[in-house]
Amino acid sequence: MIDLKELILPKDNLIPLLRKLSKDARLVAPVKNDHGDTLFTAISDLDTTEIDLANQPQASLKPFFLPQQETLAHYQISGDTYQFTAPKAAEDTIFFGVRSCDLTALLYMDLIFSKPAKDTSYYDRRSHSLIITLGCNQPFANCFCEATNSGPYLEYGYGLQFIDLGDRYYVSAGRGKGADLLKKWGYFFCEVQEEDQRIRYQLFLEARGQFNRNIQLAHACHKLQKEEVPEEIWEQLAERCYDCGGCAYVCPTCTCFSVDDKPQSRDSGIRVRSWDACTSGGFTRMAGGHNPVDRSRHALKRRFLHKLKYDFASHGKASCTGCGRCVDICFGGVDITRFIDLLTRQENP
Amino acid sequence: MNKTFIPARAIIREIIRENDQISTFRLELIDKTKPFSFLPGQFLMVSVPHCGEAAISISSSPDALPLIDLSIRRAGELTTAIHSMEKGARLGLRGPFGKAFPVEKFSGRDLLFVAGGIGLAPLKSVIDHCLFQSGLDDDAVSGIRLLYGSRSPSDIAFTGTIGLWREQGIDVRLTVDEKDEHWTDHVGLVTELLEDITLDSNSISLICGPPVMIRSVIAKLTEMGCDDTNIFTTLERHMKCGMGLCGHCHLDGRLVCLDGPVFSVSELNTMDVMELSR
Numbered sequence: 278m279i280d281l282k283e284l285i286l287p288k289d290n291l292i293p294l295l296r297k298l299s300k301d302a303r304l305v306a307p308v309k310n311d312h313g314d315t316l317f318t319a320i321s322d323l324d325t326t327e328i329d330l331a332n333q334p335q336a337s338l339k340p341f342f343l344p345q346q347e348t349l350a351h352y353q354i355s356g357d358t359y360q361f362t363a364p365k366a367a368e369d370t371i372f373f374g375v376r377s378c379d380l381t382a383l384l385y386m387d388l389i390f391s392k393p394a395k396d397t398s399y400y401d402r403r404s405h406s407l408i409i410t411l412g413c414n415q416p417f418a419n420c421f422c423e424a425t426n427s428g429p430y431l432e433y434g435y436g437l438q439f440i441d442l443g444d445r446y447y448v449s450a451g452r453g454k455g456a457d458l459l460k461k462w463g464y465f466f467c468e469v470q471e472e473d474q475r476i477r478y479q480l481f482l483e484a485r486g487q488f489n490r491n492i493q494l495a496h497a498c499h500k501l502q503k504e505e506v507p508e509e510i511w512e513q514l515a516e517r518c519y520d521c522g523g524c525a526y527v528c529p530t531c532t533c534f535s536v537d538d539k540p541q542s543r544d545s546g547i548r549v550r551s552w553d554a555c556t557s558g559g560f561t562r563m564a565g566g567h568n569p570v571d572r573s574r575h576a577l578k579r580r581f582l583h584k585l586k587y588d589f590a591s592h593g594k595a596s597c598t599g600c601g602r603c604v605d606i607c608f609g610g611v612d613i614t615r616f617i618d619l620l621t622r623q624e625n626p
Numbered sequence: 627m628n629k630t631f632i633p634a635r636a637i638i639r640e641i642i643r644e645n646d647q648i649s650t651f652r653l654e655l656i657d658k659t660k661p662f663s664f665l666p667g668q669f670l671m672v673s674v675p676h677c678g679e680a681a682i683s684i685s686s687s688p689d690a691l692p693l694i695d696l697s698i699r700r701a702g703e704l705t706t707a708i709h710s711m712e713k714g715a716r717l718g719l720r721g722p723f724g725k726a727f728p729v730e731k732f733s734g735r736d737l738l739f740v741a742g743g744i745g746l747a748p749l750k751s752v753i754d755h756c757l758f759q760s761g762l763d764d765d766a767v768s769g770i771r772l773l774y775g776s777r778s779p780s781d782i783a784f785t786g787t788i789g790l791w792r793e794q795g796i797d798v799r800l801t802v803d804e805k806d807e808h809w810t811d812h813v814g815l816v817t818e819l820l821e822d823i824t825l826d827s828n829s830i831s832l833i834c835g836p837p838v839m840i841r842s843v844i845a846k847l848t849e850m851g852c853d854d855t856n857i858f859t860t861l862e863r864h865m866k867c868g869m870g871l872c873g874h875c876h877l878d879g880r881l882v883c884l885d886g887p888v889f890s891v892s893e894l895n896t897m898d899v900m901e902l903s904r
Contacts, residue, residue, distance in 0.1 A: 349631040350632050357716065359675055361633060361673075362632075363630070363632060389871065393869060397631075533873030534866065534871070535866050535874075536679065536867065537678050538676060540676045553866075553873070553874070560864070561863065562864060563862065565701040567901075569863065569900050587876075
């Protein structure tokens with residue numbers, strides 16, 4: 278526990294440090310593209326690419342660990358053979374500018390993909406990764422990580438955590454790779470002064486005071502352990518769900534997937550894992566057409582109960598990290614915060 | 627066996643036609659260096675060239691290893707492709723997955739099997755295992771009865787097996803929904819066969835079939851005084867991984883692939899299982 282280390286990185290040293298780091302590993306950070314969308318992007322040239330730390334990346338880290346489509350295996354068929362081979366191993370990657378909510382989501386994914394056995398491809402990428410987070414001094418419009426206990430700053434889980442103090446970053450190292458990195462590149466950093474600690478704490482308090490929304494998430498989780506959700510709520514939500522799967526796709530903790538074999542030629546093909554969403558009708562439909570879920574009433578039931586009821590019961594924590602992306606994307610207005618509001622409002626009319 | 631998405635290779639040694647829609651594929655793993663064992667009620671993820679995978683329960687007893695039977699009804703694209711395969715063809719297998727029937731608790735008990743259609747497949751694994759065990763006095767069950775419902779006489783599957791079971795003293799009673807001119811046996815629902823059955827505290831019931839059948843059989847057994855902890859059934863869900871990752875079989879806080887597919891009725895009573903509550 279004692280290997281936790283804290284240092285100051287002057288902002289002028291950020292790019293030189295990242296340049297060093299990107300010599301040994303792929304560097305991924307938020308970059309604004311030509312359409313104005315900020316997305317985590319692999320950066321090959323730090324001189325021509327500008328890292329965007331002002332906006333929330335529209336997608337989480339999920340695609341880098343559970344890609345929207347990934348090849349799990351190649352297969353060959355010929356005469357007597359029907360043989361599968363594994364894909365090539367992941368490359369070392371450093372993620373920079375990751376928000377607290379998205380790292381919390383990754384820690385949740387670690388849990389999901391380790392039970393009952395480790396998922397080979399996920400853990401291959403995970404073991405080749407180092408995450409550098411940036412604490413949020415200013416929550417974005419729909420964020421509610423305070424309610425989900427996953428921000429604005431983190432206590433653990435990161436390789437390094439950066440806090441923006443204006444002209445410098447307050448850097449905390451987690452165990453292992455993060456601490457090693459500080460040791461290796463120590464000359465970019467300077468010692469923490471008492472003043473830095475004071476400002477950091479002040480910024481933390483201010484950040485916590487800036488959330489626009491008061492989401493009764495913990496209350497909802499406890500309530501769900503004890504009571505059934507009134508059918509009217511499910512029906513009200515189902516009526517405005519358009520089955521687009523957007524919420525599940527942008528959600529950093531929605532990890533449900535499908536596996537399909539795709540022929541590439543007459544005698545070869547690939548086994549592909551792709552994102553799936555429990556909100557869609559085909560998710561539970563079986564061969565022959567029988568579907569044990571009535572989508573017209575329960576389109577969103579699985580998703581919300583999984584995150585707020587079952588995960589809370591089994592891990593002591595809901596698997597919503599308050600990133601607010603589903604709020605941004607749902608055009609039916611039936612995101613998780615609407616559900617929480619409907620559920621908790623009943624008590625205080 | 628492995629917990630990745632890469633299957634082990636298997637060869638079809640024999641194909642037994644059970645009826646128009648169902649055939650039993652007798653498989654053997656090619657690579658014998660890795661140990662393979664399973665328990666009755668567990669299932670495999672079966673890979674078919676260019677079709678992908680499907681979850682299919684094993685219909686043979688572990689005592690028949692290295693041979694593994696999969697009794698498959700033609701239902702969709704993948705199962706249709708399997709039905710077009712011939713002896714000697716190759717398949718991929720991952721598993722075994724899922725919780726088995728608690729066969730270790732069956733010695734000295736009186737077993738009642740109630741099946742409908744292809745639902746006899748996973749129960750067949752239990753019956754054959756119990757028959758094998760009956761050669762070993764200590765583990766023997768005290769009796770086996772089977773109530774089996776089919777749509778019509780030509781839909782009755784596993785007729786060869788049923789003949790063998792009868793020879794070995796199993797009380798098998800058949801019923802069909804619609805009879806033909808040769809049918810002299812019972813006509814009607816499989817629950818009607820329960821009317822002539824006596825059960826006591828030593829009885830254990832195992833049910834598998836279409837959801838509507840499972841639901842009415844559970845109701846009837848409960849009415850007859852059967853304890854919830856002594857009734858077992860299996861749930862069927864769309865599955866993509868078999869090992870608790872893909873989320874498709876999530877059911878009211880449980881995963882059918884890990885916590886099931888075999889459940890006791892006392893467990894099911896604490897869950898919201900739509901097809902059984904409708």
